[in-house]
Amino acid sequence: MNYITIIGFVAAIFTTSAFLPQAIKIIRTKKTSDISLLMYSVMAIGSFLWFLYGVFLKAPPIIVANSIGLILVCTILVLKIKYK
Amino acid sequence: MNYITIIGFVAAIFTTSAFLPQAIKIIRTKKTSDISLLMYSVMAIGSFLWFLYGVFLKAPPIIVANSIGLILVCTILVLKIKYK
Numbered sequence: 001m002n003y004i005t006i007i008g009f010v011a012a013i014f015t016t017s018a019f020l021p022q023a024i025k026i027i028r029t030k031k032t033s034d035i036s037l038l039m040y041s042v043m044a045i046g047s048f049l050w051f052l053y054g055v056f057l058k059a060p061p062i063i064v065a066n067s068i069g070l071i072l073v074c075t076i077l078v079l080k081i082k083y084k
Numbered sequence: 085m086n087y088i089t090i091i092g093f094v095a096a097i098f099t100t101s102a103f104l105p106q107a108i109k110i111i112r113t114k115k116t117s118d119i120s121l122l123m124y125s126v127m128a129i130g131s132f133l134w135f136l137y138g139v140f141l142k143a144p145p146i147i148v149a150n151s152i153g154l155i156l157v158c159t160i161l162v163l164k165i166k167y168k
Contacts, residue, residue, distance in 0.1 A: 004140045011137055014130025021122035034118035038105035046098025053095055056088045 012065040019072035023079070032080045040077040047073050096149040103156035107163070116164045124161040131157050 026032055047070040054062030110116055131154040138146030 004137065007133055007140065008137045011130050011133035014126050014133060016130075018123050018127040018130060021126070022120040025120045025123075026118070029118065031118045034110070034113065034115045036106040036109045039102050039109075042098050042102040042105070046095050046100075046102060049091055049095035049098060053088065053092045056091065 009061065012061060016065045016069045016072070019069065019076060023072055023075050026076060026079045026083070030083050032083045035076070035080055037077075037080055037084075040073055040080060043073045044070065044077055093145065096145060100149045100153045100156070103153065103160060107156055107159050110160060110163045110167070114167050116167045119160070119164055121161075121164055121168075124157055124164060127157045128154065128161055 022035075026035070047066050051063060051066040051070060054060075054066060106119075110119075131150050135147060135150040135154060138144075138150060
């Protein structure tokens, strides 16, 4: 694995796991009024499309990163609707 | 351009532009207490790494999507620190 691929993998880990502290914060505080419903709706559709893209290309890193990302984004979206 | 590439482009447009309504919401309300500082810090590093990955691969779609994404994420990050 060359250094470019390593940068790509680290980038994927960062942009996917970034949603985790936001989800934890909402679970703890039960507050979501400053969070944009539209952002997480658009992000959920986009993550699902990336997942599909990975499936069509048979690219496991894209499939795995976007499966985890989609779960985290949908969790935030559900909490946003729940604590509206 | 085949349908798989189109799905990838639409996915990139969605996951990049998703940050725009969040930035607009913060500019309007000046409220960021429910937003995770750690999320946007990690997302900014991740977007920068994706940008570097695109530069090394000479891949314009990755460069363009992550330049716009990085600007939006950094805008939210600066507003989060400003309105803390």
